[in-house]
Amino acid sequence: MKQEILILDIETTGFQNNGGSIVEIGIVSLNLETGEIKEIFDSLLKEDIFTEKHRKHPYGWIFQNSDLTFEEIEKAPLAFDVFSKVQEILNSYPLGCTAYNNKFDFGFLESRGLKIKKLPCPMILSTPICKLPGRYGSYKWPNVEEAFSHFFPESKYDEKHRGLDDAKHEAMIVYRLYQDGIFKI
Numbered sequence: 001m002k003q004e005i006l007i008l009d010i011e012t013t014g015f016q017n018n019g020g021s022i023v024e025i026g027i028v029s030l031n032l033e034t035g036e037i038k039e040i041f042d043s044l045l046k047e048d049i050f051t052e053k054h055r056k057h058p059y060g061w062i063f064q065n066s067d068l069t070f071e072e073i074e075k076a077p078l079a080f081d082v083f084s085k086v087q088e089i090l091n092s093y094p095l096g097c098t099a100y101n102n103k104f105d106f107g108f109l110e111s112r113g114l115k116i117k118k119l120p121c122p123m124i125l126s127t128p129i130c131k132l133p134g135r136y137g138s139y140k141w142p143n144v145e146e147a148f149s150h151f152f153p154e155s156k157y158d159e160k161h162r163g164l165d166d167a168k169h170e171a172m173i174v175y176r177l178y179q180d181g182i183f184k185i
Helices: 072-073 077-089 102-111 122-130 144-151 163-178
Strands: 006-014 020-029 036-046
Touching: 006 102, 006 163, 020 072, 020 077, 020 163, 036 163, 077 102, 122 144, 122 163
Parallel strands: none
Antiparallel strands: 006 020, 020 036
Protein backbone atom coordinates (compact mmCIF):
# COMPACT_ATOMS: atom_id res chain seq x y z
CA MET A 1 0.00 0.00 0.00
CA LYS A 2 1.33 3.42 -0.96
CA GLN A 3 2.09 5.80 1.87
CA GLU A 4 0.00 8.60 0.39
CA ILE A 5 -1.96 11.22 2.26
CA LEU A 6 -3.98 14.23 1.20
CA ILE A 7 -3.33 17.89 1.87
CA LEU A 8 -6.39 20.06 1.41
CA ASP A 9 -6.80 23.82 1.29
CA ILE A 10 -10.00 25.84 1.11
CA GLU A 11 -10.58 29.48 0.35
CA THR A 12 -13.50 31.27 1.96
CA THR A 13 -15.17 34.66 2.06
CA GLY A 14 -14.82 34.86 5.84
CA PHE A 15 -15.03 32.94 9.08
CA GLN A 16 -17.55 30.16 9.50
CA ASN A 17 -19.17 31.64 12.62
CA ASN A 18 -19.74 34.91 10.73
CA GLY A 19 -21.43 33.33 7.70
CA GLY A 20 -18.38 32.90 5.48
CA SER A 21 -18.81 30.82 2.35
CA ILE A 22 -16.39 28.26 0.92
CA VAL A 23 -15.43 29.36 -2.61
CA GLU A 24 -12.56 27.03 -3.58
CA ILE A 25 -11.06 23.67 -2.69
CA GLY A 26 -7.65 22.40 -3.75
CA ILE A 27 -6.31 18.95 -2.89
CA VAL A 28 -2.94 17.31 -3.49
CA SER A 29 -1.60 13.92 -2.55
CA LEU A 30 1.75 13.52 -0.85
CA ASN A 31 3.74 10.31 -1.11
CA LEU A 32 5.49 10.07 2.24
CA GLU A 33 8.09 7.65 0.84
CA THR A 34 9.23 9.82 -2.08
CA GLY A 35 7.94 13.33 -1.37
CA GLU A 36 6.08 13.34 -4.68
CA ILE A 37 3.19 15.80 -4.71
CA LYS A 38 0.34 15.27 -7.19
CA GLU A 39 -2.55 17.53 -8.03
CA ILE A 40 -5.75 15.66 -7.19
CA PHE A 41 -8.56 18.22 -7.23
CA ASP A 42 -9.05 21.92 -7.90
CA SER A 43 -12.45 23.54 -8.09
CA LEU A 44 -14.30 26.72 -7.39
CA LEU A 45 -17.74 26.29 -5.86
CA LYS A 46 -20.84 28.26 -5.08
CA GLU A 47 -22.70 27.61 -1.86
CA ASP A 48 -26.36 28.50 -1.38
CA ILE A 49 -25.31 31.07 1.23
CA PHE A 50 -23.08 32.94 -1.25
CA THR A 51 -24.76 36.28 -1.99
CA GLU A 52 -23.93 39.85 -2.87
CA LYS A 53 -22.96 40.48 0.78
CA HIS A 54 -19.87 38.30 0.23
CA ARG A 55 -18.47 40.83 -2.23
CA LYS A 56 -17.41 43.38 0.37
CA HIS A 57 -16.21 43.78 3.96
CA PRO A 58 -16.29 41.84 6.17
CA TYR A 59 -16.59 39.02 3.62
CA GLY A 60 -14.68 40.17 0.56
CA TRP A 61 -11.14 39.59 1.84
CA ILE A 62 -10.42 36.74 -0.61
CA PHE A 63 -11.36 38.95 -3.56
CA GLN A 64 -8.95 41.68 -2.46
CA ASN A 65 -6.08 39.31 -1.59
CA SER A 66 -6.02 36.87 -4.50
CA ASP A 67 -6.78 36.84 -8.21
CA LEU A 68 -10.14 35.21 -7.53
CA THR A 69 -13.19 37.28 -8.48
CA PHE A 70 -16.74 37.45 -7.19
CA GLU A 71 -18.00 36.86 -10.73
CA GLU A 72 -16.05 33.60 -11.02
CA ILE A 73 -17.79 32.28 -7.91
CA GLU A 74 -21.21 33.29 -9.22
CA LYS A 75 -20.58 31.02 -12.24
CA ALA A 76 -18.90 28.19 -10.23
CA PRO A 77 -20.24 24.65 -9.87
CA LEU A 78 -22.78 24.14 -7.11
CA ALA A 79 -21.33 23.22 -3.75
CA PHE A 80 -23.35 20.00 -3.44
CA ASP A 81 -21.73 18.56 -6.57
CA VAL A 82 -18.24 19.65 -5.52
CA PHE A 83 -18.64 18.31 -1.97
CA SER A 84 -19.69 14.87 -3.25
CA LYS A 85 -16.53 14.68 -5.40
CA VAL A 86 -14.38 15.82 -2.46
CA GLN A 87 -15.93 13.16 -0.21
CA GLU A 88 -15.13 10.46 -2.80
CA ILE A 89 -11.50 11.63 -2.85
CA LEU A 90 -11.28 11.70 0.95
CA ASN A 91 -12.70 8.18 1.09
CA SER A 92 -10.11 6.89 -1.38
CA TYR A 93 -7.11 7.84 0.82
CA PRO A 94 -7.33 5.59 3.88
CA LEU A 95 -4.30 7.13 5.64
CA GLY A 96 -6.14 10.42 5.90
CA CYS A 97 -5.92 14.12 5.20
CA THR A 98 -4.41 17.22 6.73
CA ALA A 99 -4.70 20.94 6.17
CA TYR A 100 -2.63 23.87 7.29
CA ASN A 101 -4.78 25.06 10.18
CA ASN A 102 -6.94 21.92 10.31
CA LYS A 103 -9.43 23.53 12.65
CA PHE A 104 -10.36 26.20 10.09
CA ASP A 105 -10.55 24.08 6.91
CA PHE A 106 -11.98 20.94 8.48
CA GLY A 107 -14.42 22.94 10.60
CA PHE A 108 -15.96 24.40 7.45
CA LEU A 109 -16.05 21.09 5.60
CA GLU A 110 -17.44 19.06 8.50
CA SER A 111 -20.17 21.67 9.02
CA ARG A 112 -21.16 20.92 5.41
CA GLY A 113 -21.41 17.20 6.17
CA LEU A 114 -18.04 15.93 4.94
CA LYS A 115 -16.35 13.13 6.87
CA ILE A 116 -12.57 13.46 7.22
CA LYS A 117 -9.95 11.12 8.64
CA LYS A 118 -7.85 13.85 10.20
CA LEU A 119 -4.09 13.80 10.42
CA PRO A 120 -1.98 16.14 12.59
CA CYS A 121 -2.04 19.85 11.83
CA PRO A 122 1.20 21.09 10.22
CA MET A 123 0.63 24.61 11.56
CA ILE A 124 0.52 23.36 15.14
CA LEU A 125 3.51 21.07 14.56
CA SER A 126 5.52 23.94 13.02
CA THR A 127 4.91 26.33 15.90
CA PRO A 128 7.66 25.14 18.29
CA ILE A 129 10.06 24.71 15.36
CA CYS A 130 9.61 28.14 13.79
CA LYS A 131 9.67 29.79 17.24
CA LEU A 132 8.02 33.03 16.14
CA PRO A 133 7.48 35.40 19.05
CA GLY A 134 3.92 35.50 20.29
CA ARG A 135 2.06 36.89 23.23
CA TYR A 136 2.78 36.13 26.85
CA GLY A 137 6.11 34.44 26.11
CA SER A 138 4.64 31.72 23.90
CA TYR A 139 5.18 31.15 20.19
CA LYS A 140 2.64 32.28 17.62
CA TRP A 141 1.24 29.95 15.01
CA PRO A 142 3.24 30.52 11.83
CA ASN A 143 1.26 31.32 8.71
CA VAL A 144 2.07 29.29 5.59
CA GLU A 145 4.58 31.84 4.27
CA GLU A 146 6.41 31.95 7.62
CA ALA A 147 6.61 28.16 7.93
CA PHE A 148 7.66 27.78 4.29
CA SER A 149 10.37 30.40 4.74
CA HIS A 150 11.66 28.56 7.82
CA PHE A 151 11.80 25.14 6.14
CA PHE A 152 12.87 26.39 2.69
CA PRO A 153 14.91 29.58 3.30
CA GLU A 154 16.43 29.34 -0.18
CA SER A 155 13.01 29.59 -1.87
CA LYS A 156 10.84 32.69 -2.14
CA TYR A 157 7.14 32.04 -1.64
CA ASP A 158 4.28 34.50 -1.71
CA GLU A 159 1.03 32.79 -0.75
CA LYS A 160 -1.48 33.17 -3.57
CA HIS A 161 -4.52 32.35 -1.43
CA ARG A 162 -5.67 29.88 -4.06
CA GLY A 163 -6.58 26.36 -2.97
CA LEU A 164 -4.37 24.20 -5.17
CA ASP A 165 -1.25 26.38 -5.06
CA ASP A 166 -1.50 26.72 -1.29
CA ALA A 167 -2.04 22.95 -0.88
CA LYS A 168 1.13 22.22 -2.90
CA HIS A 169 3.26 24.45 -0.69
CA GLU A 170 1.64 23.10 2.46
CA ALA A 171 2.45 19.57 1.27
CA MET A 172 6.11 20.55 1.04
CA ILE A 173 5.97 21.68 4.67
CA VAL A 174 4.24 18.43 5.70
CA TYR A 175 6.89 16.36 3.92
CA ARG A 176 9.70 18.22 5.68
CA LEU A 177 7.95 17.66 9.03
CA TYR A 178 7.55 13.98 8.14
CA GLN A 179 11.23 13.65 7.19
CA ASP A 180 12.18 15.19 10.53
CA GLY A 181 10.01 12.66 12.40
CA ILE A 182 7.59 15.34 13.61
CA PHE A 183 4.57 14.61 11.40
CA LYS A 184 3.41 11.08 12.13
CA ILE A 185 0.61 8.94 10.77
